[in-house]
Amino acid sequence: MRCPGQDTMYWGPEAVCETSCPKCGGPIEFFKDESSRRCRKCGEKVLNPKMDFGCAVYCKFASQCLGEDMPPELLAKRTDLLKDRAATEVKKFLGRNFRRIGRMLKVKEYSEKIQKAEGGDPAIVTLAACLSSIAGVSSGIEGDGARFSEEDAASAQSILSRAGTPDEVASRVLSILSNPEGPDRKDDLTNFKCVADAVRIAEAVEALKSGQTAGTAEPADPKPLFTETGRKLMEQVLNEK
Ligand SMILES: [Zn+2]
Structure with missing residues (x-):
């Protein structure tokens, strides 16, 4: 799910980030505004490592955006x-x-x-x-x-x-x-x-x-x-x- 506050019009190639699944090691591509995505190999829900979740402490859309994916330290904050x-x-x-x-x-x-x-x-x-x-x-x-x-x-x-x-x-x-x-x-x-x-x-x-x-x-x-x-x-x- 995308953060409702973002505009994708001016994005260049740096908007995509590649990482690997912490569970099976399979490749995962994130758009920079994507908070989480399921691994296509094993189905694990993976959080976008490049995303700064700091804003989610204040953002009222955070629970819509991140739902149960919200990292525990962020939830506590x-x-x-x-x-x-x-x-x-x-x-x-x-x-x-x-x-x-x-x-x-x-x-x-x-x-x-x-x-x-x-x-x-x-x-x-x-x-x-x-x-x-x-x-x-x-x-x-x-x-x-x-x-x-x-x-x-x-x-x-x-x-x-x-x-x-x-x-x-x-x-x-x-x-x-x-x-x-x-x-x-x-x-x-x-x-x-x-x-x-x-x-x-x-x-x-x-x-x-x-x-x-x-x-x-x-x-x-x-x-x-x-x-x-x-x-x-x-x-x-x-x-x-
Ligand atoms: Zn996986």
């Missing part, structure tokens, strides 16, 4: 970039609501720790974690455990699109946020648990802090957590306070 952009957009949305910005950073940090140990999808977990902190903000109801309303979902949708989130990722993130009983897709269950635990830990820390400030006794027992990593992290974080 795209994921990092998307996470950063999403966090920035959520911060912009929260404006001067520093309590919620602080919450977002904590939930993001906790969710990423849990995700690393429990599995799940790093992009979906981080995006949902960042967006969880906008719950109730649009309608001015910011109590703990605020449900993610339709209004919040609409705000989340536009934040995700400003961050350049692919549609499928955005709809999975919204499904995690909008369903307190669990996401639509079974394969998002781990992602859901990572985010839910991170939110609960952040809420428990905030409750403990406000209890300390007010000089009241122990806060109510925190909600139970889904994951073992979450339980350990909660213990560790609360002990530090």
Whole structure:
């Protein structure tokens, strides 16, 4: 498949590059804008060695162009970039609501720790974690455990699109946020648990802090957590306070 941004009119002979298949050694010819091609001898999918995939980190057509051929280090960079952009957009949305910005950073940090140990999808977990902190903000109801309303979902949708989130990722993130009983897709269950635990830990820390400030006794027992990593992290974080 060709990159939609290229013009082939002025190409000379240097536009073709010859290489050999890493699997069988058979010859393969690439046009310079071709990201990948199947070896005619053995059928192996081979990436164009001359192509600079650096642009694919930013190019929104990259997944159309490269699909599953995208090199793993490139995929990781795209994921990092998307996470950063999403966090920035959520911060912009929260404006001067520093309590919620602080919450977002904590939930993001906790969710990423849990995700690393429990599995799940790093992009979906981080995006949902960042967006969880906008719950109730649009309608001015910011109590703990605020449900993610339709209004919040609409705000989340536009934040995700400003961050350049692919549609499928955005709809999975919204499904995690909008369903307190669990996401639509079974394969998002781990992602859901990572985010839910991170939110609960952040809420428990905030409750403990406000209890300390007010000089009241122990806060109510925190909600139970889904994951073992979450339980350990909660213990560790609360002990530090
Ligand atoms: Zn081959």
